[in-house]
Amino acid sequence: MVESTPLADQDYRAGVIDFLAALAYGEISAFERLAEDARKAPSLADKLALAGMAVAEFSHVNALLARITELGGDPVTALTPFEQAIDDFHAHTAPADWFESLVKAYVGDALAADFFREVAHQLDPETRALIDLCLTDTGHADFVVQRVRDAIEHEPRIAGRLALWGRRLMGEALSQAQRVAAERDSLIAVLTANRESGFDLAELAKLFTRLTERHSVRMRTLGLDP
């Protein structure tokens, strides 16, 4: 019953389609990068772990595209505006080696998940449920944490480089997110539309602070200075 929800409003619906499309293209893109990293894995166990992460990223893409269609959008048209920013993010953060791949897989995936989970809280229950489903933890984080910590123990000097790498990932993600937000008013509008939730631009700033804090916690978990 679309009529009884905020989804009846065309502007709101357009904003939701934008979020679902950004998430879908993000997952397609993460799938491709992780599969490429899996190909370069130094061992079979590493390869399987990274391929498993790639497959998990892709597993909800079809559900997202189906929902975009259901809401009256065309998947290809909907995804197109996000290709450039997400492709640029990956082009600017191409891992130089296996450990940069691992840190990116862990930190990048979790950062995107945090962001979309925060966004989902401001949206209607149906959209929130779908986004939450797409962000179900794939249980591969422990593998990455263990591998990176072992590597640092074995060769402490890589910690400095990987810490810088983590900061670069965060910086590039924020820079691309701001670029998308500046181009797509619909994304801000849909977040601030729900007056009951009291979400406004001040809240948005706090959201980014929370994302940064959680990123720092993850960097420390990896044994890296945030």
Place this chain on the structure above:
Amino acid sequence: MVESTPLADQDYRAGVIDFLAALAYGEISAFERLAEDARKAPSLADKLALAGMAVAEFSHVNALLARITELGGDPVTALTPFEQAIDDFHAHTAPADWFESLVKAYVGDALAADFFREVAHQLDPETRALIDLCLTDTGHADFVVQRVRDAIEHEPRIAGRLALWGRRLMGEALSQAQRVAAERDSLIAVLTANRESGFDLAELAKLFTRLTERHSVRMRTLGLDP
């Protein structure tokens, strides 16, 4: 109850582990190539179809590795002897463009499935059930057939090149299969072990004839001279 089956025999078990390992490495490798091809897809629909095929290839790898362990094998040790031949197959059949990727995805996957299904018929019921599960049709073949037929209709001259490509895929697959068979006596031994089935080397030759015939049927389905 391993004791009551041919799996109680150590040589037979070693042969089964070899087949499961070859299948597992083949699927990991197919996953990686299809994911790479998906990255280069000319459209979002193409990308999704190929990524879906990649994910389907990977979906049974963990079950195969778990079974290898259950039979007393070590997955990494078991897969290693097949890496070279399968990697060489892919290195010698790197698609030059999108349509070569599609034909390879369709023809290569089906050829491997035919081979392992034939092999499974000669093996114990448990192994057969696992292999059959791994070969469940992923339903992406129709997409490939339609795309290739459309392309040929639109540009008939590519049919000659793609027909040659199909023959090269088949030739390279046979050549690598023979190389593996020559190095791994266990594979032939396990196939001919079951005297009830009457499978012997003459049967093996017939098996390869059947594989070639089915390959020809698929080439014609694509609109290509076999």
